[in-house]
């Protein structure tokens with residue numbers, strides 16, 4: 001009786017372990033796929049050593065807005081936090097003085 005119970009528990013434990021292993025493998029597989037797709041991202045401003053972002057530099061700011069006119073997220077631009085904040089502020093300033101539209105169709 002006791003032996004049967006232990007066997008049952010062992011089987012259950014093994015199933016659980018297998019499932020965990022499979023999940024982990026799946027996750028790592030999707031992770032590597034993401035890595036392949038996005039490849040390496042870098043902060044443009046850190047690379048070029050630009051500390052101040054000019055809000056009048058429209059051609060630069062347009063790289064960081066989507067085709068709808070929204071500010072592109074850090075995950076798609078690859079900017080670091082500091083520069084993403086600066087670019088967001090520059091884009092907002094440029095919008096106020098109508099260099100960049102708030103919304104494009």
Ligand SMILES: [Zn+2]
Nearest residue numbers: 043046080083
């Ligand atoms: Zn940066």
